[in-house]
Amino acid sequence: MTAVPDRAHPRPDLVLAQALAADLDAADFRSEPLRRLWGEEADDALARGLREPILRAIADRDDPLATLGRLWVLGMPQPHAAVEWAVPRVGVDGLEALGLAVADGADVRPLAVIRPQSFVDADGVGEWWIASDLDEIALGTSLPADHVLGVGGASRTLAELVIPTPVERALDLGTGCGIQALLVSRRAQHVVATDISARALAYAELNAQLNGVRNVELRLGSMFEPVAGEAFDLIVSNPPFVITPRVSGVPEYEYRDGGLVGDALVQQFLQTAPAHLTPGGVAQLLGNWESRDGEDGLERVRSWIGEELDAWVIQREQLSPLSYAELWIRDGGTLPRDSGFTPLLTAWLDDFAARGVTAIGFGYILVRRPSAPASVEGSAPLRRFETITQPVSNLGRALGAGLAAHDVLADGIPDRLVVASDVTEARHHMPGNDDPSVIELRQGGGFARTISVDSALAGFVGACDGELTVMQIVQALADIFEVPLTDLWADLEPRIRRLVEDGLLLPAE
Incomplete structure (x- = not known):
């Protein structure tokens, strides 16, 4: 059989993908069996x-799981x-036909990696290949420009963010290997x-076939x-926002890399996406944004989102231009000891300086398109732009609840409220003070x-x-604190609303 070129696209084929999936299943090629095979410490080391x-x-070890671990992981x-022996149903010829491997003398050389990815959502626990x-x-060198990334930290973050609500039609813009499309x-x-990359779409199609997903159109x-x-x-x-x-x-x-100057790609997305949302439809994405001389980054994002839309933007971190440049130069496989590092760093810093970028x-x-105009709903659109740096969890549910x-x-x-089950109270006293x-x-x-x-709240x-x-409750507190009811309510009402918005107080069922 003719060798497949190293940079050939994967060639999705439903029958062969189903055969490969059966082989992977038979070998128990999943996260936990692999972790048990080589141990937790070795598994953690791979992440580094x-x-x-x-x-x-x-x-x-030369059993199928060990062979597939070395070949694909x-x-x-x-x-x-x-x-x-490890893939008797698809065989080496089938792997070559799929563009995933090539026979090379006495060996089989992988042209891709296949890794199990566990997930948890509202429907339970599962795993994709x-x-x-x-x-x-695997390459031992920097990545090619048309590299199709597997499941990384950003992919997992976005997956956790997506509100777990059933919908009729969904769009995964910039699907890459297809992980978000599969989850959605x-x-x-x-x-x-x-996706702008035909190579990425080939992987996305193959991954849908491997995992038996039939409702994704590429x-x-x-x-x-x-x-x-x-x-x-x-x-x-999860757009190319770097x-x-x-x-x-x-x-x-x-x-x-989105091909635009600065953070213009995120701006373009936010100014275009609302036209593609149904009433009540939601768009969720990850992004970078610049703070420029005298102009805060979150305020710049606010200006990109129409005032008639619900918007909730959460800044998780800020990096200096130097730290940001170093992060992404390293991500491309160039290290400080390499001769090309300093020219790249210079280019990054010059670019930020030209726009006055400070962070x-x-x-x-x-972003959510309201189901009806604000005047009909009786409320102004949601507008939250905040910085949250503490560890967070179950964000999709939290955003949906918000x-x-x-x-x-x-x-x-x-009319009636209850305290959320995860809320506790802490009181701090000065020594000797009750x-x-x-x-x-x-x-x-x-x-x-x-x-x-x-004390009142x-x-x-x-x-x-x-x-x-x-x-x-407010009347009883007014009596206890000996203050007029109207004054106490004026003080408490906006803060009670915020506790409801933040999920610490819930409507009683």
Whole structure:
């Protein structure tokens, strides 16, 4: 059989992909069996780019799981006979036909990696097999410009962010290897996945075939061009948001570089996406944005989002131009000891200086098209632009709950409230003082907020058991503190609303 060129596209084929999936299943080629095979310490070392611990741990193993681990996880050639034994249904000829490997003398050389990826969503726990291009560990060199990335930290972050609500039509813009499209397919009747890279779409199609997903449609093109005139209930995107100098000599990676100056790609997305949302539809993405001389990055993002839209933007971190440049130069495989590092660093810093960039923010963006005009709903659109740096969890549910709370508050504070089950109270006292100097409400999940409250608000929250109405509690507190009811309500009402918005207080069922 003719050898497949090293940079050939994968060639999806449903019958062969199903045969390969059956072989992977028979070998128990999944995350936990592999972790048990070579041990937790070796598995953790792989995440840091070290494969030697795994090789030592399975040096004396030649069973199918060990063979496939070396071939697909580490991207290493394996003996032809061992591979044939490990994948008897698809065979080496089938792997070549799929563009995933090539016979090379007595060995089979991988042209891609295939790695199990676990996930947890509202429907339970599952795992995909995800094929992508050979990475730096396997290549031993910097990445090609058309590299198709596997599942990285950004992919996992976006997956956790997506609100777990069933929808009819969803769009995954910039699908890459297809991981977001596969995840969204579990709660969407139909998913359109787009990418500017035909190579990426080939991987996305193959991955859908490997995992038995049939409701994903793939389209080639840039940004929203492939879906002109169409609208979706959900748009998700891990776009190529990395800010890269547009000058000669700086590599441009399709998976991370959008081809525009500065943060213009994120701006373009936010100004275009609303036209492709159905009423009530939500767009969620990751992004970078620049703070420039005298202009805060979050405020710049605010200016890109129409005032009629619900918007929730969360900045997770800010980097200096130097730190940002170093991060992404290293990501491309160039290290400080390499001769090309300093010219790249210079190009990055010159680019930031030309626009007066003082910091680069990273975070999460959610935009929702209201179901009806604000005047009809009785409430102004949600506008939250905040920085949250503490550890967070279950963000998709937290974001969904925040939107639901905003909608509930359109009709005023609910008549009865209860304290969320993950909320605790902490009181801090000065030595010898019976009255607390600080009272805090702490949220255990979601955004893990810590909110300082006074005695009145703490007393209100403590009485929210769903039995008494909000106004009954406020009246009792007015009597206790000997203040007019109207004055106490004017003070408490906006803070109670914020506790409802943040999920610390919930409407009683």
